[in-house]
Amino acid sequence: MAIALAAVMLPISVTGPGVALAEMSGALHASAASTQWVLNAYNVAFTAFMLAAGSAADLFGRRRLFLSGTAVFALASLVAGTAPTILLVDLARFVQGMGAAAVLTSGSALLAHTFSGAARARAFGIFGASIGFGLAMGPFVSGLLVGVASWHAVFLVNVLLGAVVLVLARPLPESKNPGARRIDLPGVLTFTLALMLLALGFVEGPSQGWGGIVTLGSFAGAALFLALFVVVELRVAEPMFDLSLLRRPTFVAIIWQPVSIVFAFAALLVYLPPYFQGAGGAGSTMSGAMLLPLTLPVFVLPLFTPTLVRLLSVRMLLAVGPAVLAVALLLMTFTDPVSSRTGLYAALLLAGVGIGLAFGVMDNAAVSVVPAERSGMASGMFNTLRVAGETIGVACVGGLLLTSTRQQLPAGDGVMADDVVQGRLASVRAGGGQDLVDRAVQGLQHGWSVVYVVLACVALAGAIAVFTMVRDRDLDQSSAAQEG
Numbered sequence: 001m002a003i004a005l006a007a008v009m010l011p012i013s014v015t016g017p018g019v020a021l022a023e024m025s026g027a028l029h030a031s032a033a034s035t036q037w038v039l040n041a042y043n044v045a046f047t048a049f050m051l052a053a054g055s056a057a058d059l060f061g062r063r064r065l066f067l068s069g070t071a072v073f074a075l076a077s078l079v080a081g082t083a084p085t086i087l088l089v090d091l092a093r094f095v096q097g098m099g100a101a102a103v104l105t106s107g108s109a110l111l112a113h114t115f116s117g118a119a120r121a122r123a124f125g126i127f128g129a130s131i132g133f134g135l136a137m138g139p140f141v142s143g144l145l146v147g148v149a150s151w152h153a154v155f156l157v158n159v160l161l162g163a164v165v166l167v168l169a170r171p172l173p174e175s176k177n178p179g180a181r182r183i184d185l186p187g188v189l190t191f192t193l194a195l196m197l198l199a200l201g202f203v204e205g206p207s208q209g210w211g212g213i214v215t216l217g218s219f220a221g222a223a224l225f226l227a228l229f230v231v232v233e234l235r236v237a238e239p240m241f242d243l244s245l246l247r248r249p250t251f252v253a254i255i256w257q258p259v260s261i262v263f264a265f266a267a268l269l270v271y272l273p274p275y276f277q278g279a280g281g282a283g284s285t286m287s288g289a290m291l292l293p294l295t296l297p298v299f300v301l302p303l304f305t306p307t308l309v310r311l312l313s314v315r316m317l318l319a320v321g322p323a324v325l326a327v328a329l330l331l332m333t334f335t336d337p338v339s340s341r342t343g344l345y346a347a348l349l350l351a352g353v354g355i356g357l358a359f360g361v362m363d364n365a366a367v368s369v370v371p372a373e374r375s376g377m378a379s380g381m382f383n384t385l386r387v388a389g390e391t392i393g394v395a396c397v398g399g400l401l402l403t404s405t406r407q408q409l410p411a412g413d414g415v416m417a418d419d420v421v422q423g424r425l426a427s428v429r430a431g432g433g434q435d436l437v438d439r440a441v442q443g444l445q446h447g448w449s450v451v452y453v454v455l456a457c458v459a460l461a462g463a464i465a466v467f468t469m470v471r472d473r474d475l476d477q478s479s480a481a482q483e484g
Helices: 002-027 032-048 050-060 062-082 086-114 117-148 152-169 185-208 213-235 243-247 249-278 284-289 292-312 314-332 341-368 372-406 414-421 425-469 472-483
Strands: none
Touching: 002 032, 002 062, 002 086, 002 117, 002 152, 002 249, 002 284, 032 050, 032 086, 032 185, 032 372, 050 062, 050 086, 050 185, 050 372, 062 086, 062 152, 086 117, 086 372, 117 152, 117 249, 117 284, 117 292, 117 341, 185 213, 185 372, 213 243, 243 249, 249 284, 249 292, 249 314, 249 341, 249 372, 249 414, 249 425, 292 314, 292 341, 314 341, 314 425, 372 414, 372 425, 414 425
């Protein structure tokens, strides 16, 4: 129960700020870059510390890390919800992401260690459904909180949820890897710096120029530290990212498969609400409700994982999910939140089906193809790439959306592009009237068409990789467990 509730809590901290960004940026007088770091600071820390959290769970104990991570997450949420400046919000979000990494990695490792066979399949089915529920209701609940209270409530609700998780988690059994001896600090440092510089490049690209010194320097630095990370992991005795596991094609495909899904999913959850509020004229509550066709299937379908596995197999579910998502994203290029809202809902529903098909089997498949004593590391590697996909997806789509929109505006107006992407059409109207607003909205719709096509290509590449690389015999144990 505690792990399931935590799995609900974490997605809300991703989707909630997306609904609240417009009000938050206005209330704190924040720039586009600083506002985007409300999202990126959390995602970068979440991703960067995932591997370290997996190693720490194996070393110090999975229950202990689960409790500590939940406490850090709740306290950081309190700071973010009461912060008077955008800088303090960004810093609190970074710490919140560190806590989230500990919670997610240790939670899934606890499930893998506690349950086996059919019971493990059911546990991970509930785990996936809980994540789906958080994603499904996060935008809607956050929209209600912003409408009834303010943007502060989006963060403060996690303080209450964290407290409940701490109470429920106390009876959980402790487990650890008796062979683990230390944390790979050089690996943590090089990986964190690589990810932060990569996100910085995508965030600063639209304003500094994609060929500017800051942007190119960030990408070059990210490549350098990523190379150093690989060197470190090859030389240390106890790496947090065991590169030998990458010799298994099935494991490689499984840990990369979530990237093809969450790359699009996280970006849609973050940037569609301002699109609905601005170009679509929806309020904060309505913008959250408009995402329900996308998010509800992600909650419902994992509940039917055993039946779906019997019908399609684990391998087919992992491949069909991103393929369906790719088709839905291409259909979305023909929609907008005003003149074709019904078509938009249908495409969002199809996208949610594609995502939901894979969500119930991804986690279990990742930990089932490695030895049980490596479940913490496998969970860390899997969740690192899943959250890295979210981080890079949010940063990349934000930059791509701003750049594509700005190219369609008079004189490539970057300030206007920033306003229309964040849903602040009142600022655009004040600067040039309704005609300028109409042109800005057309530019934004063009930007979204570009984004949809790029995301569809990423999803399709993931489907092809899984279908060609995953070996059914490697998944026999996982599939049999879920069928039982």
